[in-house]
Amino acid sequence: MRLFAAITPPVEVCDHLEAAIDMLGAPRRSRNPWSPRSLWHITLAFYGEVADSGELEVNLSRAAAACSPFSLALSGAGTFRHDACWIGVSDPDEVLPNLAKEVRGDWASPYQHATNRFHLTISRSGRSAGLESAMRALAVYRGPEWTVTNIELFESELGSGIGGHPRYTRIAQADLRGE
Numbered sequence: 001m002r003l004f005a006a007i008t009p010p011v012e013v014c015d016h017l018e019a020a021i022d023m024l025g026a027p028r029r030s031r032n033p034w035s036p037r038s039l040w041h042i043t044l045a046f047y048g049e050v051a052d053s054g055e056l057e058v059n060l061s062r063a064a065a066a067c068s069p070f071s072l073a074l075s076g077a078g079t080f081r082h083d084a085c086w087i088g089v090s091d092p093d094e095v096l097p098n099l100a101k102e103v104r105g106d107w108a109s110p111y112q113h114a115t116n117r118f119h120l121t122i123s124r125s126g127r128s129a130g131l132e133s134a135m136r137a138l139a140v141y142r143g144p145e146w147t148v149t150n151i152e153l154f155e156s157e158l159g160s161g162i163g164g165h166p167r168y169t170r171i172a173q174a175d176l177r178g179e
Helices: 011-024 054-065 096-104 130-139
Strands: 002-007 042-049 070-080 084-090 120-125 146-148 150-156 167-175
Touching: 002 054, 011 120, 011 130, 042 096, 054 096, 054 150, 054 167, 070 130, 084 130, 130 146
Parallel strands: none
Antiparallel strands: 002 042, 002 150, 070 084, 070 146, 084 120, 150 167
């Protein structure tokens, strides 16, 4: 199974981002270029193909137990390779790099991109969908701050979701406790 660890923003944060995207309007294309909200997350670790999630679940719990809840906000926007459109993450206490390092452990895939450029992907069809002006407008986006209280382990099934998108299934959740 293909696995990754992530933070999922709460509903009100996703509502705010979705409202900002809706105000921009979709480019005149036959297919909606934006990723479904069910796919929105901030990746901490990409593991790739893993036979058994057991060790990763234990490591996720250990990393979460050692980390206290912390604040994040979605902020700014850009593209990777002109195709993957992302919303940035404001991490005022700079918790994400250390948390991600602990969550990745020795299991993270060497093919993980943007290792410490934490972001939420909102489209994978930027150039082909004509999203350049939308992404320039979102460059000044600032969403509401929220407190991160847990991290999650997901299975990713490529092409199995709505419209050929991946389907993400949560396998485990670990609460931040700061012990």
